Amino acid sequence: MNDHYLKKIDRVTAILTQLQSKPIVRAQDLATKFDVSIRTIYRDVKTLENAGIPIIGEAGNGYSLMDGYKLPPVMFTKEEVLSFITAEKLMQKFSHQSLGNHYQTAMEKVRSVLRHSDKNLIENIEKQIDVFNYHAQTGNELKNVIPTILESIADKTQLIIEYKTVDSRVTNRTVEAVGVFFEFNYWYIMAFCTLRKDFRQFRVDRILQIFKTQNTFSQEYGQINDYRKYSDGEKTKVRLLVEKKIMGHIVNSRRYYGFIEERETENGMEMIFDTEWIEEGFPRWLITFADYATVLEPESLKTKLRNLAADISRNLEE
Structure with missing residues (x-):
């Protein structure tokens, strides 16, 4: 059996897997995926039909398997x-x-x-094989919370959540979920909050109760990454001049604090941030390498660092 037929067998098998896993498969998408012509895909589909696979659809509209048709278990490489x-x-x-x-x-x-x-x-x-996680695991009091969120997205129904804020206040919100994402070792839900009339993100481990309602919504929200641009607070531009020898120690953590870009200068690396944690998080991160950094802006960040350093010094003297 020559190489041409081996490639065809692999491709036809892969097309069958696509038909098993998706409700509709377009010939154009298959042609792009396998880097062949649409005409070749038409012939492959015909090969499957000749083999007794009940395929519904036609060229230009997409293909699917007949509802209820069962295939033998797939073999894995x-x-x-x-x-x-x-x-x-x-x-x-x-x-x-x-x-x-x-x-x-x-x-x-x-x-x-x-x-x-x-x-x-x-x-x-x-x-x-093992994965070593050095972060503390968060609580999982609600065992079915993420599947409930995903079901509400699929059904386009509103959720009611009882939520504990960062300052321990408990609030009830009606939300229309856009999606979920994992960041900084926590799961979050991105949703449109009907109370705030704006998009908000909620940490899943702070959800005390969650209920899926019968209230549907018709708004098409698109992809979750389109909404992660939204922020609960105002952002502050920060410019630092950092000695090059310390860069290797902060290259992984800087993105958590709004890092945008860096420029190499004669005196070191100028780093630019757009951060919403200027009050607490950013100064506390910066003080870990402040002896190798100069704050170019804002001036208020220098004051915060001085106050933080004074508190540390006072605690060490006690």
Whole structure:
């Protein structure tokens, strides 16, 4: 069997997997994915139909499998099996418990359809992979909170949440969820708050109760990254002049504090930030390397650093 037919078999199998995993598959998308012509995709689909696969649709409209049609379990490559193991380790360490439980159930189903040799591969290799998480795990009092949020997004229904703010106030909000994201070791929900008439993000571990209502909303909110640009507070521009020898120690943490860009100068690296944590977070981070940095602006940041340094000095004298 020559290389041409081997490639076709791989491509046709992959197209079948796409049909199994999506409600509608467009020929143009398949042609782009496999870097072939649309005419080649038409022939591949015809090959599947000739093999008895009940495909609904036609060229130009997209294809799908007949509803209710069941295919035998798919076979996974060795590389795919190894990727499952790695993903499972990551989910165990970083996922919210409400997601982790569902993922574990899904993985059990995946394991059930693996060949005997692949099951042996998992048993031999899974203890050789680990993920070390140095951050404290957050509480998971609400076991089904993220699935509830995702269901509300899919159904376009409003949520009512009882939320504990950073200053320990408890408030009730009606929100229209846009999405969820993981950042700084916490899960967040991005949503339109009907009380504030604006977009807000809420830390999932601070949600005390959550209820999915029957109230639907029609607004199309788009992708979550379009809304993470919104901020609860005003941002302050900060310019620092930092000695080059310390840059390697702050290159990973700087992005958490609104880092925008840097410019190399004769006297060091000029770093520019757009931060909303100018009152507490930014000064406390900056003081960890303040002996290697000069504040160019704002002037108020210098005052905050002096006050913070004075408090530290006073505590050390006591």
